[in-house]
Amino acid sequence: MKPLPAALLTGPPLLAAIAAWSPLWLAAATVGAALLLAAAPPPRRLYAVTAIGSGLVVFAINPFVSVQGLTLLWQGPHIPILDTQVTVEEVAYGAGAGMRVAASALAVAAFVRLADPDLLLRALARVAPRSAMIAALATRMLPALERDAAGIVTAARTRAARMSSPRTAAGLLGPLLASSLERSLGVAEAMEARGYGGPRRTRAPERGMRREEWILTAAGAAALGLVAAALVLGTTDFRYYDTLGDPWRPAAMAGAAALAALLTGAATVVRWPR
Amino acid sequence: MAALSFEGVSYAYPGAARPALAGVDLAIEPGQLVLLVGGSGSGKSTLLRAALGLVPHFHGGELRGRVRVGGLDTREHRPAALARQVGLVFQDPESQLVMGRPDREAAFGLENLGHPAGEIAVRAREALAAVGAAALAGRPAAALSGGEAQRVAIASVLAMGQPILLLDEPTSQLDPVAAEELLGLVVRINRDRGVTVVLAEHRTGRLFAEADRVIAMEDGRLTVDAAPPVAARALAASAPWVLPPVAQAFARAGRPELPLTVRAARSLVAAPPPAAVPAPPPFPAAAGAVKAHKRLGDVDALAGATTAFERGRVTALVGENGAGKTTLARAVCGLLELDRGRIDPVPARAGYVGQDPAHYLLHDTARDEVAYALRNLGVPAPERERRVQGGLARLGLDGLGDRHPRDLSSGERQRLAIAAVAVMEPELLVLDEPTRGVDGLHKLALVELARSLAAGGTAVVVVTHDMDFAAEAADVVTSMAAGRVLSDRAPRTLLASGIFFVSQLGLALGRASQADAAALLRVADRGWRSGADVASPPRPELGPPARLESWATPTPDERPAAAARADGTANG
Numbered sequence: 032m033k034p035l036p037a038a039l040l041t042g043p044p045l046l047a048a049i050a051a052w053s054p055l056w057l058a059a060a061t062v063g064a065a066l067l068l069a070a071a072p073p074p075r076r077l078y079a080v081t082a083i084g085s086g087l088v089v090f091a092i093n094p095f096v097s098v099q100g101l102t103l104l105w106q107g108p109h110i111p112i113l114d115t116q117v118t119v120e121e122v123a124y125g126a127g128a129g130m131r132v133a134a135s136a137l138a139v140a141a142f143v144r145l146a147d148p149d150l151l152l153r154a155l156a157r158v159a160p161r162s163a164m165i166a167a168l169a170t171r172m173l174p175a176l177e178r179d180a181a182g183i184v185t186a187a188r189t190r191a192a193r194m195s196s197p198r199t200a201a202g203l204l205g206p207l208l209a210s211s212l213e214r215s216l217g218v219a220e221a222m223e224a225r226g227y228g229g230p231r232r233t234r235a236p237e238r239g240m241r242r243e244e245w246i247l248t249a250a251g252a253a254a255l256g257l258v259a260a261a262l263v264l265g266t267t268d269f270r271y272y273d274t275l276g277d278p279w280r281p282a283a284m285a286g287a288a289a290l291a292a293l294l295t296g297a298a299t300v301v302r303w304p305r
Numbered sequence: 306m307a308a309l310s311f312e313g314v315s316y317a318y319p320g321a322a323r324p325a326l327a328g329v330d331l332a333i334e335p336g337q338l339v340l341l342v343g344g345s346g347s348g349k350s351t352l353l354r355a356a357l358g359l360v361p362h363f364h365g366g367e368l369r370g371r372v373r374v375g376g377l378d379t380r381e382h383r384p385a386a387l388a389r390q391v392g393l394v395f396q397d398p399e400s401q402l403v404m405g406r407p408d409r410e411a412a413f414g415l416e417n418l419g420h421p422a423g424e425i426a427v428r429a430r431e432a433l434a435a436v437g438a439a440a441l442a443g444r445p446a447a448a449l450s451g452g453e454a455q456r457v458a459i460a461s462v463l464a465m466g467q468p469i470l471l472l473d474e475p476t477s478q479l480d481p482v483a484a485e486e487l488l489g490l491v492v493r494i495n496r497d498r499g500v501t502v503v504l505a506e507h508r509t510g511r512l513f514a515e516a517d518r519v520i521a522m523e524d525g526r527l528t529v530d531a532a533p534p535v536a537a538r539a540l541a542a543s544a545p546w547v548l549p550p551v552a553q554a555f556a557r558a559g560r561p562e563l564p565l566t567v568r569a570a571r572s573l574v575a576a577p578p579p580a581a582v583p584a585p586p587p588f589p590a591a592a593g594a595v596k597a598h599k600r601l602g603d604v605d606a607l608a609g610a611t612t613a614f615e616r617g618r619v620t621a622l623v624g625e626n627g628a629g630k631t632t633l634a635r636a637v638c639g640l641l642e643l644d645r646g647r648i649d650p651v652p653a654r655a656g657y658v659g660q661d662p663a664h665y666l667l668h669d670t671a672r673d674e675v676a677y678a679l680r681n682l683g684v685p686a687p688e689r690e691r692r693v694q695g696g697l698a699r700l701g702l703d704g705l706g707d708r709h710p711r712d713l714s715s716g717e718r719q720r721l722a723i724a725a726v727a728v729m730e731p732e733l734l735v736l737d738e739p740t741r742g743v744d745g746l747h748k749l750a751l752v753e754l755a756r757s758l759a760a761g762g763t764a765v766v767v768v769t770h771d772m773d774f775a776a777e778a779a780d781v782v783t784s785m786a787a788g789r790v791l792s793d794r795a796p797r798t799l800l801a802s803g804i805f806f807v808s809q810l811g812l813a814l815g816r817a818s819q820a821d822a823a824a825l826l827r828v829a830d831r832g833w834r835s836g837a838d839v840a841s842p843p844r845p846e847l848g849p850p851a852r853l854e855s856w857a858t859p860t861p862d863e864r865p866a867a868a869a870r871a872d873g874t875a876n877g
Contacts, residue, residue: 182664190678217400226388226417
C-alpha cells in the first residue's frame with residue numbers, strides 16, 4: 032500500500048490514543064488499530080504480542096504506583112515503595128493508560144506492516160534521505176528480526192537453557208540485538224557497494240494509486256476529521272480522579288462507535304484484495 | 306590496461322593482530338573468468354572488498370599498496386564512484402537485498418548511479434530476465450528462497466552494467482541444484498557478455514575447468530595463480546580439498562591424470578556399475594518418529610513420516626527443499642510439537658545445530674560459547690574446562706578460544722556452533738546443513754567429527770543438500786519428499802546411483818565416496834587390463850598420460866586454458 036493511505040488510516044487511532052481520555056475512545060482506537068494490523072500482511076504476531084503485552088503491563092502496574100482515587104477496591108499488606116491500597120479509579124486509569132499504550136503501538140505496527148517500505152523510502156528520501164533509509168531498512172529487517180529471535184531461542188533450548196527463567200530470556204536480547212546490527216551492517220555494505228550515497232540519485236517511475244487505495248485514503252481522512260473534531264469539541268475528555276466521570280455520554284459513544292466502524296470498514300477493504 | 310590490479314597490497318582490519326591481505330600483486334585482464342579458492346579466513350573476501358574500495362572506505366583499517374579498478378585508484382575514489390566499474394555479490398542473500406521487491410531491487414543501483422527514470426524500469430526488467438528471475442519481479446523479497454534471492458542480487462548488480470563482477474561465495478547458502486544453476490549463470494554472463502568475473506568459491510566442481518585462471522590464497526597471500534590444469538597440479542599437492550571431487554579422487558588414488566570435470570573423468574575411466582551393497586546391520590535406535598504429522602502455515606511439513614535414527618550410525622537425511630527434513634529433525638530433538646503421531650524412542654539428550662550459526666553466538670568468547678551448554682547442565686568446572694578444550698580442538702578452533710565469536714569467519718562460526726552443541730555429548734546430534742560456508746578442508750574435519758561421534762555411540766543425523774559430504778559422512782541414507790520418508794536407511798551407495806541426489810563421484814565413477822572411488826581407480830590402474838573382474842577401460846584420447854611427478858614443473862603455455870576447458874582435464 033502507498034504510504035499516504037496507510038498514514039491516513041493509522042493516524043486517527045494513533046492520534047486518539049495520544050490525545051483522548053475517554054475509555055470508549057481509547058477502546059475504539061485499540062480495536063481499530065488491532066483490526067488494521069490483523070488485516071496487514073504478516074508477520075504480525077511479534078507486533079501484536081509486544082503491543083498488547085505492554086498495555087497489560089501498564090494496566091497491571093498503575094494501581095500499585097498511583098496513590099489516587101476515593102473508591103477503595105482492595106487493601107493489601109504494607110510493602111515499601113508500592114501502594115497496596117487499590118482504588119477503582121486507579122484500576123480504571125490503568126486500563127485507560129494500558130489501552131493508550133497498546134493502541135499507539137498497534138497503530139504504529141499497522142503502519143509498518145501496511146505501508147510499502149520502498150515507497151516510504153522514496154517519499155521521505157527527498158526531505159531526509161538518511162532517516163528515510165534507516166526507517167525503511169528497519170521496516171524491512173523486522174521480519175528477519177522475528178526469525179532471528181525464534182532461531183536464538185531454539186538454539187538456546189537445544190543447549191539446555193531454561194527458557195522459563197526471565198534471566199535467561201533477558202540474556203538473549205543482547206545477541207538478538209547483535210544479530211540485528213550485524214545484518215544491518217551487511218545491508219549497509221551492500222548498499223554502498225551498489226552506489227548508495229552517490230551525488231545524483233534518480234527515481235524509477237512508480238504506479239499511481241489503486242481504486243482501493245483511494246477508498247482507504249477517503250476513509251482515513253474521514254476518521255482523522257472525526258478524531259480532530261471530537262478533540263476540539265471535548266467529547267474525548269474523561270475524568271478518572273478523584274471519582275470516575277460518566278463514560279457513557281452519548282457524544283462519546285457515538286464518536287467512538289463511528290471511529291470503530293470506519294476503521295473496521297477500512298480493515299475489511301485492506302483485506303479484500305487478498 | 307588490466308580490468309583490476311593489485312600492486313603490493315597489504316591490509317589489516319581495525320584492531321586485527323595480523324593482516325588479511327599481505328603483499329598481493331595481481332592483474333586481471335578484461336573478460337577473464339577467475340576462480341578464487343582457499344580456506345576460511347584466507348583473505349578471499351577481503352580481496353574482493355578491496356577491489357570495490359569497501360576496504361578501507363567502509364571497514365576502516367590500514368591499506369598499503371594500490372588497487373586500481375578500470376584505471377581508478379580505490380584510495381581516491383569511494384565505493385559509490387567505483388560502483389560504476391565493479392559490482393559485488395555477497396554471500397548472504399538476505400543481507401544484501403535492500404528493497405522489498407525484486408524489480409525495485411534491480412532498479413536500486415541504477416537509481417543510485419543516476420540513470421534516467423525511463424531507462425531504469427527497462428534495464429531492471431531485462432536484468433531480471435537475464436538471470437531467469439523475471440517471474441519474481443513483483444514478489445515480496447521476504448518470500449524469496451535463498452536461490453531466488455541470490456539470483457535477484459546478481460540481477461541487481463548486472464542491471465548496473467559494470468564491466469567487472471565479483472562474487473563472494475555466492476552459493477554458500479544454496480542447495481546443490483540452485484548452486485549449479487547460479488554458477489552456470491555466472492559462466493554465461495562471462496562468456497556471452499564479456500564481463501570480467503572474479504568468483505570466490507568453495508564448490509569448485511562446476512567452475513574449476515571453466516575458469517581462465519585459478520588463484521589460491523592462504524594467510525592473505527596468493528599461493529597459486531595459473532590456468533586451471535596447472536593450478537590443479539599445484540593444488541593436488543598442497544591443498545587437494547579445493548579441487549573438484551573427481552580430481553580429488555584421482556589424486557587420492559595416485560593416478561597420473563587429474564580430470565577437472567565429470568565428463569573428463571568418465572572419458573578416462575569406464576567404471577563398472579557398483580556391486581549391490583546391503584545397508585549395514587541395524588543398531589538400536591536413539592530416536593525416531595512414528596507417523597509424524599505437522600502442519601506449518603498452509604503446508605503439511607510432515608505427512609506421516611516414520612523413521613528411526615540409530616546409535617553409532619551417521620544418517621544422511623536428504624530431500625529437496627520443503628521435503629520436511631528440518632521439521633522432522635526438530636521434532637525428534639523435542640524442539641517442535643507434532644500435531645499427530647509420536648516421537649519414539651525419545652532421546653535422553655538431543656542436540657540440534659541449525660542452519661544459521663549466528664543464532665548460537667551468545668557470549669563474548671568462543672570458549673564461553675562452548676562452555677554455555679555444560680554450565681546449563683551443571684557440569685563441574687574442571688570437567689567443563691577439559692570438555693571445552695576438547696570440543697574446540699576437535700573442530701579446529703583451539704587457537705580461537707579467546708576470540709569474540711562474531712569476529713570469526715562464517716566457516717569458523719559454523720564449526721563453533723557445532724562445537725557448542727556437540728560438547729554436550731548428546732545421544733542424538735542433528736547437524737542441519739552443516740557444510741554451508743565451510744571450506745573443503747573443514748568439511749573433511751566435519752566428516753571425521755560425525756564419524757567419531759557415531760563411533761562413540763551417538764546417533765548423528767546430517768540434514769544436507771551436499772551429496773558429496775553425505776557420501777563421505779553417512780552410513781545410511783534416509784530420503785524424504787512431501788513430508789514422508791521415501792526410503793529409510795538405504796546404504797550410502799544410493800548416492801552413487803541417484804538421479805537428483807547423487808554425488809559428483811557418483812556421476813563420474815558410479816561410486817559415492819572418495820574412498821570408494823579411489824579404490825576403484827587403484828584397481829582400474831592395476832587390474833582392468835587383466836580382465837579379472839572389470840572391463841578394460843578405454844584409454845583417453847588425450848595424448849599420452851603424464852606422470853604426476855612431471856607436473857611439478859609446469860609451464861603456463863604448455864596447455865592453453867581454452868584447450869584445457871575443452872576437455873576439462875589437467876593432463877599435462
